[in-house]
Amino acid sequence: MTKIQKAACIGGGVIGGAWAARFVLAGIDTAMYDPHPEAERIIGEVMANAERAYSLLTAAPLPPKGKLTFYKTVEEAVAGADWIQESVPERIDLKRNVITQIDAAADPKALIGSSTSGIMPTELQRDMKHPERMFVAHPYNPVYLLPLAELVGGQKTSPAVLEEAKAKLAPIGMKGVILKKEIEAFVGDRLLEAVWREGLWLIQDDICDTETLDDVIRYSFGMRWAQMGMFETYRIAGGEAGMRHFIAQFGPCLSWPWTKLMDVVDLTDELVDKIASQSDAQSGAYGFRELERIRDENLVGIMQTLKGSNGGQGWGSGKLLAEFEAHLWKNAPKPAAPDLSQPIRLLDLKVQPSWVDYNGHMTEFRYTQCFADSADALLRLIGADMAYVEAGHSYYTVENHVRLLAECKLGESLYTKGQILPCDGKKLHTFMSLYRVSDDTMVATCEHLMLHVSSSESKSVPPLPEVMEKLQPLIDAHAKLPLPEGAGRSVGQKK
């Protein structure tokens, strides 16, 4: 993937700060310019949210964080950047002036994206010297989790620049979607605006309150739209008769009486009061930060669920997450040769929302997951990685014996260490331990046995030489370690 070398964010806040978090967490040094007196605090909060969300989202190895530097002028911030993202308030003159200023100071080849949710790029690039590299890259809140960026070019934007922008967004986990033509509010906010107008009428006319309206969305088509959009959903609704049939039967509704409500609602003080107080009744039991946390955990969970969809191939945002993780793994530095004289540190983990029971404690089988993932980490270390599996060999787990020694709470950071027990490599016999990062308490152990198999022959065979070359020194070195407490024991056996 084409990687951004240095990013600059002009304008922080919830949107600009989250762009910065995307860049920094993908290992990209990022310059920030924001004159707001509390910019550093606000961006720091967004960054903390993003880091928390990422730690729950993926166990793939994020690169070392990029450096975030605050500058006092636009000119200093954009110096040397190859992606500059403008996220200043939504006023056309302000945005145009800032973009013109960026253009004058930046490398003429640097890409300049605007976070505007409505203004056409032709308007924004009007006064630029190098307008061909300017486009809209419109993201969605929370930008650090939702992967979409609508890419929209203006009259002077080079089509190649949009393709380049799309390619550069992939390594930061984002899905760039190129629109064919510019239009005010682009595609997403067009659709949102339509629902918003309709929703305001429903509240204004007392058809329902805000909670009911939200329930109508989230207990029905909201779930459909999280994984397929509108057209693909309706394609299924057409059933065997297909899409053409579906549209034809839906057509007449377009002129049914409710089109009378397509006027613009008048946003009076009374209506604003009504919405605000209904919203308090609906969501006031949760603080803003609490709602934000719940939303982020839900989004993480949905993306993780969709990652396993379609027989493990992934679907929608989950497929994108899998691609992002594959990219992270591919670009992870080769692990330093481990100190063979000690058990090897295998994996760093965090207790995920879906791992806890109603008490908030990690549930039994998730301990096994920690160890199964750690065994995978060991396999990668000896070269029995995805490529090895695809070429027809792999290790299958035949037994595991887990002892649960202490509880783990949601969000707690954990790590595992592993020791190879005496074995021939065709059998891979290990003893792993799970620890809390905070105080190095051992919270669980696992004695684990894998068997090396040939997938085509469906039988156990010795590992290929390239794996044994890495494994044998480990077996030999660990043969000198004392047997860990608990190894070789049966369930319930006294020490």
Add this chain to the structure above:
Amino acid sequence: MTKIQKAACIGGGVIGGAWAARFVLAGIDTAMYDPHPEAERIIGEVMANAERAYSLLTAAPLPPKGKLTFYKTVEEAVAGADWIQESVPERIDLKRNVITQIDAAADPKALIGSSTSGIMPTELQRDMKHPERMFVAHPYNPVYLLPLAELVGGQKTSPAVLEEAKAKLAPIGMKGVILKKEIEAFVGDRLLEAVWREGLWLIQDDICDTETLDDVIRYSFGMRWAQMGMFETYRIAGGEAGMRHFIAQFGPCLSWPWTKLMDVVDLTDELVDKIASQSDAQSGAYGFRELERIRDENLVGIMQTLKGSNGGQGWGSGKLLAEFEAHLWKNAPKPAAPDLSQPIRLLDLKVQPSWVDYNGHMTEFRYTQCFADSADALLRLIGADMAYVEAGHSYYTVENHVRLLAECKLGESLYTKGQILPCDGKKLHTFMSLYRVSDDTMVATCEHLMLHVSSSESKSVPPLPEVMEKLQPLIDAHAKLPLPEGAGRSVGQKK
């Protein structure tokens, strides 16, 4: 919960058939009237989809299925029913006539819901003798999974009837949402219609194609709306400043230039062709049944994810699923006294979409999950259930030793059996085995050790007498069984 005693579905098809599936799977005898020559085949297919989806959705004990009976007249079908659901084609005269016919034949106290997605109940109840018990209960496709029913009363509908309908939907896993006033298309289809109109313009004007539009939805606000609706999402977007601030700043957009597109698009043959061919390009690689399966698995996954949200308390449709499951457990028949002379059958399971790896095989830690859930089933059997836990006592797992003997595939049906090994009950030592339903092959075993604890004292104590009374006979009876092959073994130990 108030339970429906007997249901009648007038009109089958995708909507009526799925209502029937909801009733039947909740244990309610259901009468079906549909004059379509292929009605039985179509309803059978919907029923099969529903059963597959339910088996993935929940491990809670569904009651024995209700009986589905086809009748040749409306009069026969509605006889004795206390909930009658009308799902005939969306033509006002047809619906009104059918509902008037139902009214004349049904018990005057029976509730009559219409599945109409747009017609006002006042129009439908016009000619009824007992109109007070008629209302709209508008569901969303796929009705067997999406829980929403919009409940809308007409001028003659009794408000108490809407509350009764809402109460009766809960035991079939549905969320009844009562609207304050009737309006054409109610709330959900109002919002959908707004997006549909806007979407048609975007396709017509070549701003994007159907795939791009769908991607814009599902990589962004679709995921937001699956778990919070529009108002709660925007409440967060308002940040510390709150909802009032958010609306005030959004207000001006309402009169921005794109409101010009609020005309109704003309659904020409050309536009229909364009949409149908773009949809083929987007989704044609998947057949209709395949898309349906992927959609259902994704919806199941999203609801299961949300069930674990908010620190295990559940959120939105996931909270509803948890409530539905609690209802199922509460109403499950007490298990028959097991045959103590044999290992006890503990649990029936199905390999879930989220349980398989990229090869389509059940992954290591899900075997442990099968056994952990089976241990919970054993605990319920001896009275150490949720109420016991809430009263301050419970069993904690301290060790498990799992042997994986064979692969399991997505959707495969499995069951577990368990034997108590010699123990005092304060320690609960068991040996469980996992089998395939198809051929009774043993696919895994688990030796498992739990410890009885007092939550308040945070220490191990003997079980309360009511648990020991049930457990001791089991311990005594199983002491006479031979020790299972593999019990007492350490990892890798030879037979």
